[in-house]
Amino acid sequence: MTEVTMPEKSRAVPFRGGGFRPRPVRFVGLGVFVVLIALVEWGTRAGWISALTLPRPSDVLATFGELYRSGALWEHLSVSLVRLSVGSAIGVSAGVGIGILIGLFSLIRAGLVPLVAALFPIPKIALLPLFVIWFGIDEGSKYALIALGTFTPTVVATYGAVDNVDRTLIRMGQSFGLSWLSIVRKIVLPGAMPGILSGLRISLAIGIILLVAAEMLGATHGVGSYILQAGSLYDLERLFAGVTILSVLGVTVSGLIGLVEKRVLNWRA
Amino acid sequence: MLMNRRHALAAMGGAAAAATGLAAPAIANTPLVVGALRLTSHAGSYVALDRGYFADAGLNVELRFFDAAQPMAVAIASGDVDFGITAMTGALISLADRGAVKVIGGALQEEPGITGQKYLVSDAAFQDGVTTPAALAGRRFAISQAGSSFHYMGSKMAKAEGIDLEFIPLQSVGNIISSLRSGQVDGWSIVPHIALALAGSGDVHIVGDVADYIPDYQVTTVFTSSGNAANERAMTESFLSAFSRGVADFNASMVDATEGDAARDEMVRLIHQYVYTDREYEKAAPSIINGAMRLTPNAALNVASLKDQLDWFKAEDLVDQDIAFETVVDSSYVESV
Amino acid sequence: MYLSLRGLSHSYGTTEVLSDISLTVPSGQIVCLVGPSGCGKSTLLRMVGGLERPDRGEVLQVGAPPEGCLNPLTFVFQDFALLPWRTVEGNIRVVLEDHRIRRERAKEIVADVLARTRLTDFARALPRQLSGGMKQRVAIARALAVNPAVMLMDEPLSALDAQTRELLMDDLVSLWSREPFTALYVTHNLSEAVRLGHQVVVLSRRPGRIREIVQIDTPLAERGLGNPELERHQKHLWEVMRDEARAADEELLDD
The missing domain is CATH 3.40.50.300 (P-loop containing nucleotide triphosphate hydrolases)
Structure with missing residues (x-):
């Protein structure tokens, strides 16, 4: 051990770890948006993107500005927001309620899980004419469509979340003689909350998608009807302005859920 | 300009024909796709295809069917279809404004003395005293979409009567009919064969004629891509002349009925190959006969009507205010009336 | 007993x-x-x-x-079984809440068991902030709170x-x-x-x-x-x- 001379052949151990770990990189997402929009703006101005293919982003912005100034933006957005919130409030609360019942009672699970599985893949939009007959052409059918659309993913997420609640915690509750209701309220519900909230993200995104479908029949106002009208008029500027509103709505809703998660799930690392 | 392989081939064929100095038909066997709806008002294309008028003009026509006028306009813009027949909708005007399509002729029009489009009301509204179009004041009028021909017809009637209507977009004719039957909407306007069939069921009542409010209404037009209109003059003219022969046959047999019952029945059988194909001939025939509005002879353009329609679209803020009539209509192909 | x-x-x-x-x-x-x-x-x-x-x-x-026993047979689990969404104090209170104990009495009990397990300073901490040993002490405190017979x-x-x-x-x-x-x-x-x-x-x-x-x-x-x-x-x-x-x-x- 006194000699520190290297044998003739020696090389450093090559590094082979790293990667496979996403880390936040700021502003790149924004940069992609900016580059894409700039590219389209250039293309439409230079002419290698025809007016038929894509609208000029600056025109879309102008359309948006006009929409804002004329007050039409709020007119469309307010009715859509009411439809989205009423419809998804019905769908999500029913979904959470039934999801918990499915999670807790084997009989209800046996009875309803196949039904939910059967409802899930139905394109809800196909049922719209039926809903018009059942609930009327006014707000009723629109609420029903959004409610059904948000209901099924919420149910699935909720009972999955209830199933995933740590059984040792429930056993702990039982071992301390907690009542059934206390166990549900203080252990099952809070334990299922992360799963329910991440299900809510998906449900509300589906709600926004269905907004357009719900406003197909009998809606004269609303972001969805605005987009549909723009499409039928082949008015690309309005179409893109409308789609952008939905996009922003989606990002906002997702952000709000993120805030709720931060508050409600602050106990997570 | 939109160019695809078919056009390229046609252009080469044309060049070759011109080089060898052949007389008309200058372009032999040019492949063409013609968009159509399964409606009697599209009979001009059916007859011209079935009786070989397209072939005579050197056109190898394939019909492509659509469920609605809107996608047909987009298909022409995308180059998938060469010629189409449809109402002058907002989409058509917007696409024309973007340099994609041009109206080149007229196809269907209202004419006094010939059964035309009707205003309808639901049974519930009818029992409630809505027995004239004017009595629809403040009620719900079904349209497929803002800027559709239904919207135009309702709006013109409302203006003439000095009333307000609530226009309810329902996307498709099927949705409109079921909503009208269940009383979800009060009024609508539609081509006669559908109107008469619905009125026969008792769920719906006819309360007026569109022609009373919009005289000489050019209901549908013939249109093509701007590229065809500008650069394929020979082909476009060939199409229009063959199409007009079909129209003339139809009018003679079905509208003017100058050729007797046998000729009419033969025409109905021809049309039945394309329209109401899911029904037996005996059941389909009355509907086909009822739906026989006059097709515009020689695809003539009713400039006054089309201008009125364009102005209405602008007034409703459905299309850009600066669109010139010439941007939408190329009146160089057919006579204007 | x-x-x-x-x-x-x-x-x-x-x-x-x-x-x-x-x-x-x-x-x-x-x-x-x-x-x-x-x-x-x-x-x-x-x-x-x-x-x-x-x-x-x-x-x-x-x-x-014994007198004042709320839950004669009380478990202490290998994996602690603490509710992650409740503080140390809350995890102890949860086993008292079903027993209709006056608020002051419950406070006394919680303070007492926290003191006995030397956790008084961590009453408001969440389980994820605690080491394994502390977590098990919380679980023991919780078991003591119901004054078990066994x-x-x-x-x-x-x-x-x-x-x-x-x-x-x-x-x-x-x-x-x-x-x-x-x-x-x-x-x-x-x-x-x-x-x-x-x-x-x-x-x-x-x-x-x-x-x-x-x-x-x-x-x-x-x-x-x-x-x-x-x-x-x-x-x-x-x-x-x-x-x-x-x-x-x-x-x-x-x-």
Whole structure:
């Protein structure tokens, strides 16, 4: 051990770890948006993107500005927001309620899980004419469509979340003689909350998608009807302005859920 | 300009024909796709295809069917279809404004003395005293979409009567009919064969004629891509002349009925190959006969009507205010009336 | 109050896991239950606590529970079973809330058990902020809050590292010394058993039967590290268990 001379052949151990770990990189997402929009703006101005293919982003912005100034933006957005919130409030609360019942009672699970599985893949939009007959052409059918659309993913997420609640915690509750209701309220519900909230993200995104479908029949106002009208008029500027509103709505809703998660799930690392 | 392989081939064929100095038909066997709806008002294309008028003009026509006028306009813009027949909708005007399509002729029009489009009301509204179009004041009028021909017809009637209507977009004719039957909407306007069939069921009542409010209404037009209109003059003219022969046959047999019952029945059988194909001939025939509005002879353009329609679209803020009539209509192909 | 187990037997399907277990857990003593893995010690504990039903035999509570006892048979779990969304204080309160205790009284109880487990400064911390040893102290505090007649401890130190285990054993000893409690203590760690047990019950491999019951008379407070008496007991226990443990280790696991 006194000699520190290297044998003739020696090389450093090559590094082979790293990667496979996403880390936040700021502003790149924004940069992609900016580059894409700039590219389209250039293309439409230079002419290698025809007016038929894509609208000029600056025109879309102008359309948006006009929409804002004329007050039409709020007119469309307010009715859509009411439809989205009423419809998804019905769908999500029913979904959470039934999801918990499915999670807790084997009989209800046996009875309803196949039904939910059967409802899930139905394109809800196909049922719209039926809903018009059942609930009327006014707000009723629109609420029903959004409610059904948000209901099924919420149910699935909720009972999955209830199933995933740590059984040792429930056993702990039982071992301390907690009542059934206390166990549900203080252990099952809070334990299922992360799963329910991440299900809510998906449900509300589906709600926004269905907004357009719900406003197909009998809606004269609303972001969805605005987009549909723009499409039928082949008015690309309005179409893109409308789609952008939905996009922003989606990002906002997702952000709000993120805030709720931060508050409600602050106990997570 | 939109160019695809078919056009390229046609252009080469044309060049070759011109080089060898052949007389008309200058372009032999040019492949063409013609968009159509399964409606009697599209009979001009059916007859011209079935009786070989397209072939005579050197056109190898394939019909492509659509469920609605809107996608047909987009298909022409995308180059998938060469010629189409449809109402002058907002989409058509917007696409024309973007340099994609041009109206080149007229196809269907209202004419006094010939059964035309009707205003309808639901049974519930009818029992409630809505027995004239004017009595629809403040009620719900079904349209497929803002800027559709239904919207135009309702709006013109409302203006003439000095009333307000609530226009309810329902996307498709099927949705409109079921909503009208269940009383979800009060009024609508539609081509006669559908109107008469619905009125026969008792769920719906006819309360007026569109022609009373919009005289000489050019209901549908013939249109093509701007590229065809500008650069394929020979082909476009060939199409229009063959199409007009079909129209003339139809009018003679079905509208003017100058050729007797046998000729009419033969025409109905021809049309039945394309329209109401899911029904037996005996059941389909009355509907086909009822739906026989006059097709515009020689695809003539009713400039006054089309201008009125364009102005209405602008007034409703459905299309850009600066669109010139010439941007939408190329009146160089057919006579204007 | 003390516990009496009489002829407990249990099978999962055709596999018999426990066979004719009769045992007394005397008041104020800690009875340690050791045995090779899979011998049914945890199943036995769950039966004693009423979380599982034995096929044959019964568990009797003899005598009245102490005054102010809210939950005579109270578990301390290996994985702590703390509600991650409640603070230390909240995790203790949750077991009092169902018992209609006046708010001031509940506060007193919480303060008392926190003090006894030296957690007063961490009352508002969330479980994720605590080390494993602290978490188990919270679980013990929670068990103490209901003033149990018998504590059923299911390998309470197995999820902890060796140093923490030593510290927590000291804690348990001082808790017991100040106020003797009754406990049935399941472990697979023999040094734990000889440190804490007044009696050590050795179970055989599956189906679990009582192989031997060892009495250890050294007072808990005197059982420091390297105590030759304890070394002897531990060695003896290991000799009893070694063959069982090896045989158990070589058994194929059934579904």
